[in-house]
Amino acid sequence: MDLAKCGAAAFVTGCLGFQLYAIIPPTRFTHFWPFIDYPMYAGSYQRGASFSEADFHVLPCGSKEARPASADELGIQWYNMIRLEDAVIGKPTYGTEVQATPDSAARLYATVIRRRIQQPICEAQLWGRTFVIGARGLESANVPWQMLRRWSTLPGATGEMLPTGGPQP
Amino acid sequence: MKRFLRILHDYWFRPASLRDLAIARMVLVGSQLFLFMATMDIGYQVWLAKSDSLAFRALPTLKVLMAPFGWGVRPEPMFLQVVWYAGLITGVTALIGLYARPSLLLFAAINTLIIAHVYSYGEGHHREAVMIIALWAIALAPSARALSVDAVRERIRFTRQGLTFAPHTPADDLSPYARWPLLLVQWMFVLIYLSAATSKLRFGGLDWLNGYTLAYYAGHDGITRDAPLGVWVAGHLTIARLLSVGALLFELTFVLALIPRLAWIYVAAGFAVHLGIWFTQKAPFFQYLFVYVVFIESLRRWGPLRSRGPAPVWTVVYDGLCPLCLRTMALLDELDGRRCLRYLDLEHQWDAVHAAAPMLTPEQARAAMHVIGPDGRVYRGFFAFRVLARALPILWTCLPFLYLPLATQAGPWIYRHVAESRTRHLCRAETCAV
Numbered sequence: 341m342d343l344a345k346c347g348a349a350a351f352v353t354g355c356l357g358f359q360l361y362a363i364i365p366p367t368r369f370t371h372f373w374p375f376i377d378y379p380m381y382a383g384s385y386q387r388g389a390s391f392s393e394a395d396f397h398v399l400p401c402g403s404k405e406a407r408p409a410s411a412d413e414l415g416i417q418w419y420n421m422i423r424l425e426d427a428v429i430g431k432p433t434y435g436t437e438v439q440a441t442p443d444s445a446a447r448l449y450a451t452v453i454r455r456r457i458q459q460p461i462c463e464a465q466l467w468g469r470t471f472v473i474g475a476r477g478l479e480s481a482n483v484p485w486q487m488l489r490r491w492s493t494l495p496g497a498t499g500e501m502l503p504t505g506g507p508q509p
Numbered sequence: 510m511k512r513f514l515r516i517l518h519d520y521w522f523r524p525a526s527l528r529d530l531a532i533a534r535m536v537l538v539g540s541q542l543f544l545f546m547a548t549m550d551i552g553y554q555v556w557l558a559k560s561d562s563l564a565f566r567a568l569p570t571l572k573v574l575m576a577p578f579g580w581g582v583r584p585e586p587m588f589l590q591v592v593w594y595a596g597l598i599t600g601v602t603a604l605i606g607l608y609a610r611p612s613l614l615l616f617a618a619i620n621t622l623i624i625a626h627v628y629s630y631g632e633g634h635h636r637e638a639v640m641i642i643a644l645w646a647i648a649l650a651p652s653a654r655a656l657s658v659d660a661v662r663e664r665i666r667f668t669r670q671g672l673t674f675a676p677h678t679p680a681d682d683l684s685p686y687a688r689w690p691l692l693l694v695q696w697m698f699v700l701i702y703l704s705a706a707t708s709k710l711r712f713g714g715l716d717w718l719n720g721y722t723l724a725y726y727a728g729h730d731g732i733t734r735d736a737p738l739g740v741w742v743a744g745h746l747t748i749a750r751l752l753s754v755g756a757l758l759f760e761l762t763f764v765l766a767l768i769p770r771l772a773w774i775y776v777a778a779g780f781a782v783h784l785g786i787w788f789t790q791k792a793p794f795f796q797y798l799f800v801y802v803v804f805i806e807s808l809r810r811w812g813p814l815r816s817r818g819p820a821p822v823w824t825v826v827y828d829g830l831c832p833l834c835l836r837t838m839a840l841l842d843e844l845d846g847r848r849c850l851r852y853l854d855l856e857h858q859w860d861a862v863h864a865a866a867p868m869l870t871p872e873q874a875r876a877a878m879h880v881i882g883p884d885g886r887v888y889r890g891f892f893a894f895r896v897l898a899r900a901l902p903i904l905w906t907c908l909p910f911l912y913l914p915l916a917t918q919a920g921p922w923i924y925r926h927v928a929e930s931r932t933r934h935l936c937r938a939e940t941c942a943v
Contacts, residue, residue: 363704370633384713478743
């Protein structure tokens with residue numbers, strides 16, 4: 341076998357070997373990218389399972405109307421936005437070793453808002469709605485939004501949650 | 510043991526078509542170049558490089574690629590900008606096969622670096638992994654020995670040196686190094702789908718098939734990513750059950766795609782699965798659709814679009830004493846992917862020319878190139894070029910210009926001008942050496 345074939349054989353063996361290593365448990369996700377395992381959407385759910393959708397809003401000082409604030413506007417990656425939203429409502433966050441508390445996540449939000457949004461913002465709000473998988477599948481796609489959490493974003497705010505309630509945004 | 514090694518050797522290094530490999534190169538590089546420009550936004554790269562360094566955890570792949578600048582070093586915004594533009598340039602040169610080997614290696618390295626950089630900030634996706642491995646595989650293989658600028662230049666150089674033109678033989682199209690890159694990526698697909706299937710069985714068990722699971726995922730992604738079809742699937746449990754069974758069967762049995770006769774079924778199913786995932790969950794696995802090109806040999810031989818017989822043959826009558834004509838024939842032969850052109854040198858094969866086109870005289874044939882169609886019709890000069898552009902798919906992009914309103918006046922005039930100013934090496938026909 342010539343040198344070129346030896347090189348090709350080594351490359352093939354290396355790629356297939358790394359890929360096999362990546363997919364044999366325990367899961368390593370993207371650490372050895374591009375050799376990764378594929379456990380996405382692998383968990384199972386039963387009748388009665390539910391999932392939530394969250395939407396982050398900010399309330400400008402002096403205004404009664406909250407407006408949506410995107411990850412881009414806040415200058416953070418979208419997946420970190422989802423992690424922060426999960427942390428604010430006390431849900432375990434996926435893909436991180438350190439789990440933030442709701443108060444610390446709320447304080448972090450407040451800091452980011454003060455840094456990134458020029459307009460004075462007095463309050464942050466996390467709105468959400470929950471969908472249920474019933475006997476015949478998804479029960480309804482038209483679930484009303486509810487305010488899940490609201491907290492002050494003013495300098496010195498502790499991240500403590502304020503009482504919720506109010507209209508659908 | 511020796512027999513086993515022989516079987517392995519034959520499996521990976523049995524001669525295969527260089528054209529298939531070249532088509533794979535063009536599809537992989539072309540699609541990744543498009544996705545590179547569309548999704549690997551340089552602004553996002555720079556924004557990441559300027560963001561909080563606490564979020565940065567260099568993946569091993571990035572550490573290896575950045576090793577010349579220091580182990581684990583974080584790429585600077587300026588460096589990323591230079592690399593990104595180098596990715597664009599090498600993508601184009603790799604696509605057309607100009608300085609193909611270094612272009613392909615650099616393009617593969619730059620794509621790996623750029624994506625590994627993004628994933629070093631905590632983000633992670635599955636869609637690019639197989640494409641990156643495929644890019645490295647074709648970069649290391651002779652994927653530009655056909656259908657590339659390099660191949661054309663090399664062919665013209667040989668023609669110019671030898672002052673002779675010899676058409677490709679079937680053996681010229683084969684190489685023992687053309688099969689392994691495509692097979693490797695086919696096996697990567699098998700392992701990837703097997704990983705997805707075993708993960709479902711390991712984490713979800715047979716409950717993964719209960720319909721509620723897919724209703725959950727389709728509903729979640731359909732609502733949060735605004736995919737109405739996903740919401741619809743989530744509301745129809747029986748359909749969700751059927752789709753679950755179909756998806757798991759597809760993933761578990763993908764190894765059967767390695768059987769050439771079955772490959773097209775799995776490629777078609779793969780298109781359905783990934784497009785279905787896009788429409789129901791907005792998860793973009795478009796790279797997979799392009800990387801399926803690695804099944805090209807099986808699709809060409811056994812797929813529903815396989816050619817049912819030999820392609821119609823067009824005969825090109827050229828002047829074998831004219832260097833420009835020889836170079837043109839070399840170019841046409843390189844571009845003739847379907848091998849539908851036959852070449853006759855009017856100075857040395859006049860009997861065959863006369864048999865194919867009895868009305869054609871040597872004087873007429875010397876004055877301009879002639880093409881004899883499969884139906885015996887003879888085309889001359891500019892019109893000969895125009896039918897060749899129709900016969901060779903790679904030249905189809907030229908067709909709109911060749912059929913412009915004034916093309917039938919301007920084309921023959923330009924052709925006549927070029928033909929009259931070409932030289933002929935009469936010494937090769939007469940005995941100058943004596």
